[in-house]
Amino acid sequence: MSFASVSLTLYKYFYKGATIKRHEITGDIIVARVIHGGLADRSGLLYAGDKLVEVNGVPVDGLEPEQVIQILVHSEGTIVFKLIPIGDRTVSSHTMLFVRAMADYWPQQDPTIPCADAGLPFKRGEILQIVDQSDSMWWQARKASDLSRCAGLIPSNHLLKRKQREFWWSQPFMSLSCIKASQCKYLPVHHTDNIRKSHSTQYSCYSRCPSSSCYHTLTAPYEEVVRYQRRPCDRHRLIVLVGPSGVGVNELRKQLIKLNPSIFHSPVPHTTRPKKSYEENGREYFFVPKETFESMIYTHSFLEYGEYKGHMYGTNADTVKEAMDAGKICIIDLETQGIMGSRTHELKPYVIFIKPPSRNCMRQTRRNASVITDYYVNQKFKEEDFQEIEESARKMEEQFSQFFDQVLVNDDLQSATVQLLSTIRRAQDEPQWIPAAWICSDS
Ligand SMILES: Nc1ncnc2c1ncn2[C@@H]1O[C@H](COP(=O)(O)OP(=O)(O)OP(=O)(O)O)[C@@H](O)[C@H]1O
Numbered sequence: 313m314s315f316a317s318v319s320l321t322l323y324k325y326f327y328k329g330a331t332i333k334r335h336e337i338t339g340d341i342i343v344a345r346v347i348h349g350g351l352a353d354r355s356g357l358l359y360a361g362d363k364l365v366e367v368n369g370v371p372v373d374g375l376e377p378e379q380v381i382q383i384l385v386h387s388e389g390t391i392v393f394k395l396i397p398i399g400d401r402t403v404s405s406h407t408m409l410f411v412r413a414m415a416d417y418w419p420q421q422d423p424t425i426p427c428a429d430a431g432l433p434f435k436r437g438e439i440l441q442i443v444d445q446s447d448s449m450w451w452q453a454r455k456a457s458d459l460s461r462c463a464g465l466i467p468s469n470h471l472l473k474r475k476q477r478e479f480w481w482s483q484p485f486m487s488l489s490c491i492k493a494s495q496c497k498y499l500p501v502h503h504t505d506n507i508r509k510s511h512s513t514q515y516s517c518y519s520r521c522p523s524s525s526c527y528h529t530l531t532a533p534y535e536e537v538v539r540y541q542r543r544p545c546d547r548h549r550l551i552v553l554v555g556p557s558g559v560g561v562n563e564l565r566k567q568l569i570k571l572n573p574s575i576f577h578s579p580v581p582h583t584t585r586p587k588k589s590y591e592e593n594g595r596e597y598f599f600v601p602k603e604t605f606e607s608m609i610y611t612h613s614f615l616e617y618g619e620y621k622g623h624m625y626g627t628n629a630d631t632v633k634e635a636m637d638a639g640k641i642c643i644i645d646l647e648t649q650g651i652m653g654s655r656t657h658e659l660k661p662y663v664i665f666i667k668p669p670s671r672n673c674m675r676q677t678r679r680n681a682s683v684i685t686d687y688y689v690n691q692k693f694k695e696e697d698f699q700e701i702e703e704s705a706r707k708m709e710e711q712f713s714q715f716f717d718q719v720l721v722n723d724d725l726q727s728a729t730v731q732l733l734s735t736i737r738r739a740q741d742e743p744q745w746i747p748a749a750w751i752c753s754d755s
Contacts, residue, residue, distance in 0.1 A: 329462075330358055331427045332377050340364075341372045341380055343395075347430060348443040348452045349462035360446070361398030368392055409442040410456060411534035412745065414714045415476055417466060422475075425465060426450060432464025436714035439537060439745050440466065456745075472533040536748040540660075547636045548740050550659040551643045552651065554712075555666030556704035558683055558697055560722040561645050564666060567729040568643060568736075577640035579631040582608065585623035598628070616650040633658060641736065648712040655715075657750035662739040664732070665708070665716040668701045669723035677724060717744065 329352035333344040341364040352358040364372050367383050368391055384391065419431020432453055434440060443463050444452035449471050452463040467475060542549065555561045568576045583597040584605045593599050600608075605624045608614060617626030627644060635642045636659070646654060654661045668674055675698070682690035683697055718735050722728045
């Protein structure tokens with residue numbers, strides 16, 4: 313039997329460099345995993361599967377992993393491990409996969425993690441680099457925003473999905489039910505009708521993905537992403553603005569088009585409502601018979617559509633593509649539920665969430681602004697309107713922040729417009745993380 317005496321200057325933080333477990337059959341204490349980029353990994357002396365015999369001269373035979381950890385925690389200075397190396401010390405092939413987290417994860421609140429201190433907490437939307445998938449339950453990853461740090465443990469795709477389902481089922485029914493169609497807001501982006509997106513108005517909206525409000529509980533918790541740099545000959549990415557009704561999504565869109573109408577473009581929506589005398593087909597709307605509209609729904613032609621006062625309105629994906637083919641930067645305004653339907657390799661949407669500023673700032677900046685009510689009367693913003701905007705923004709972020717590429721606070725209109733312009737420029741000209749599937753489909 314060969315003993316290897318490994319001397320590592322790990323101080324108290326051994327548990328951040330490796331984890332140990334008790335072998336189910338033999339009862340031996342073995343190294344469960346070595347954390348990528350940690351001290352133990354960098355030393356090159358410790359491998360997953362090595363059997364621990366002594367720590368600082370204290371035999372670990374018969375001890376529980378927690379007792380071994382206690383020895384380590386109370387050790388000062390250099391720690392000497394005596395261990396039996398695992399026979400086959402094949403270096404685990406480190407994957408270099410980047411993913412976007414579609415869920416939040418807090419290791420300190422997870423009783424099942426092998427070592428909470430070794431866990432990597434993350435929030436939905438964050439980009440993670442998966443560096444080790446050798447354990448089917450616990451992967452190792454680090455944040456793309458800080459690749460110099462050592463890796464931490466995260467639940468595997470399969471495990472996190474299971475946790476999400478368990479959490480979902482443990483929640484009271486009401487708080488988890490899908491957003492009802494009647495609560496959705498729908499507004500064709502090129503509208504001339506004063507259709508307000510508020511839930512107080514009588515219209516319904518539908519997106520290409522009917523179950524999308526439950527998306528995060530049903531789909532993969534990690535989405536593989538790649539760095540994408542648009543070439544000058546490629547179409548511009550679709551710019552999708554989302555935000556609570558009244559926050560200023562339309563105003564910002566109008567500001568952009570006013571600034572550069574030859575570049576920024578809003579697609580003309582389709583409607584079944586009769587054309588008014590002063591309107592022109594294809595300018596305010598494409599006026600189509602109900603049957604045509606219905607067949608377009610059937611063929612999934614709309615990114616989003618809805619009904620208002622008995623007439624249908626919708627944003628046709630082909631109209632968007634045509635504008636993009638003509639070299640325009642297409643800007644559309646979607647419901648959060650509609651984001652998923654727009655996520656295709658052809659459109660490569662860049663989603664900007666327009667967020668309300670603080671209550672005080674809203675009071676100040678919206679002093680002279682007005683909201684459109686159900687009766688088309690321009691009314692000053694009231695405290696209830698601000699509250700509704702804040703509440704709605706909070707819910708949107710809670711459910712959909714993983715799809716937001718950028719969050720922009722609409723405080724002062726001029727500075728928000730300038731920020732939006734530079735965000736759009738970066739989205740088109742600088743490398744961005746996009747789903748890997750969008751690139752695979754291209755090739
Ligand atoms: N930063 C701002 N400062 C002052 N007024 C603003 C600002 N942003 C928007 N507004 C005004 O607030 C009102 C509501 O804005 P807007 O119509 O763009 O909202 P919206 O998010 O598109 O919601 P809805 O679809 O319900 O109209 C408008 O009168 C607009 O001019």
